[in-house]
Amino acid sequence: MAQAGHDAERGSWLPGGATPRGVRNHNERLVLSTVRACGPLPGAEIARRTQLSAQTASVITRSLEADRLLRRGTPVRGRVGKPSVPMGLNPDGAYSFGLRIGRRRADLVLMDLTGAVRGRRRLDYAYPTPATVTAFVVEGVEDLRAGVVPERRDRIAGLGIGAPHQLWNWLDLVGAPRSHMQDWESFDFVRDLSGPTGLAVHLGNDATLACYGEQVFGTAAEKTNYAYFYVGAFVGGGIVLNGRVRTGPTGNAGALGSIVVGGEGGGRGGQLIHNASLYVLEEMLEAQGRPAALARADEQSWDGFEDVLAPWLSLTARSLTAAAISVTAVLDVPAVVVDGGVPAAVRERLVGLIREEMAQADTRGVDRPEVLAGTLGAVAGALGSAHLPLAESYLAEGMLM
Template structure:
């Protein structure tokens, strides 16, 4: 079993070495491949120190040699290293109001297997029965030795599942039973694996940080446009959770009421972004009487067929997103905005280009506009985000490893202690 990293491993020297190991893993994750000399220079460690770290992780099966670099110079060609794809594994569970999905990923973030159920979310006990069965089935895709390399189970779910049901066109069903229920300890007890839970927007942002644009960007605001809209905030190469785990919850940002004829009835002076920028609001505009029955494939087909209602809805989304994103940029001064969605094809390209134009036109004097990047995982973002959580907590060079939970200093360089490496 991979150590979940919640308790100290002994001496400060051992903690420092562990931290440096994670720095090396992060460098390989970002670079893809690197030589020992590359890693030593980047980590500012001696060749002897980096050699010990590399050998230990090769012995642990976390990194592998992957050929030689022939640059035409004298001397022996450099051995290239990379993450071992099957060096670690992780389960991800995405719990949503209308679906359950479980995936198994490898150390490179690639999906090995998945189980999915489109259904109105059942009560917690029934949902855990389904999830446990799916986890058992996916586990058989690994041999017995590989099963010992499972880092844990990540859970991604919207918080406050019983809220905003009218806006989402959903019946009361069993959602209220989830509002005061945390599935993390019960699933851990059932499966005997370390379990981690995050808001679904934050979890998707972790996947983008670990395996997507975060390999080249340490600071960005992440948006995911699904049935609702979610988000996450990445600063200094780490995810910001907030006091309640809802940092980056853009769905609750206040906006003016929309102008679409299908917009919900005005109940308050201000609306929230969720009501205007979500795939539910698109479905409502496409078919006001039966919008709750439209699937993701129905919405994708409407975009692919160039239905005019889609363009009308996108224009309303841009009208709502522009002031909220300008406000977010003014508050946090982020250089990058990453947008992903359950819809693919050219949808994100069109939305991103229109938003970029609108943000540039709305930019105040002497202020720039963040770069807008399309996300890396499309409809897989939630499930891969959930599965990334155990890998993030096991293998990310978070400063809390060294400070007992108190963040101190930067995670951007290796830590030095005489003899620690």
């Protein structure tokens, strides 16, 4: 993943050069990944699906059970022979924290090995500062870690962090003073958060990790090739090819908010970020004398400002359609997934408008992509961030590519 403000070499996220507890070899990772994807399986089925020999699969399964990463299920009796015993992930076998830092809010979750969220904290702000975010993370980690029994706390794999690329850029659009914007330039996420939390830090782009969350936990998990758009304070995105989230050489692949879209049909023109972001809705609300905070209540109904919401949705749909066609022309993806920090009903409405725009758009030379709704909403980035340390330490997918 991209590293912000520090050495990007592999392993630099480990405090003090330590080796993460529980890093597994390839075959162990393969077994854990297979069980995670398929659910509890008997030993013979694990061997078949992983293409390991029965003996090798048995040895690995027993080892993972001894390490409390797998646990036995209820025996299943067949017509003949001994009952088969399904082996499933042990939820308490490992944990991880996930932090998503946005321009308007931060989300922190504690996740177990099965992907279940054990606890969640949220902080809303006008704009993020290093001091505010650090205090939130330190307090939140301490609070959530207290919910893990003491003898299992050494099974916390680390802290995954999703943060915008060059966070200090564009913060002026959400009213941040220049001094606070510049504070982020010297902030080293690994150095400044691994020490206070005592955790190995895994860093990535916030929108990319939202895409990762959708790929692992959302309905798009069944799709192997698609572009992902996340409509947050600033729109961003990610790319999935051959079932893997692609990050590029600097970790900034899928920076879809920087795609330039035209100003036809009442659009603003320029980068997508200035046409399909929630900060644009905030500006439209303020222009009508309404509080901008209305656009930050993703868990509430947005029925109270339809006169502003409707034109914003129209602008956003046109702009996302243009960007989706551009991505399709370059990467030949058969689908685009759209999610965001908006109420589910608004997301569905936006997806419907994009489908209408796509049906009328000039797509000669490319195959018109299917438009799908994401399912995770505002917590997508935190879930993807939390899964990253688990994948790095235990699963075959390992590092994003």
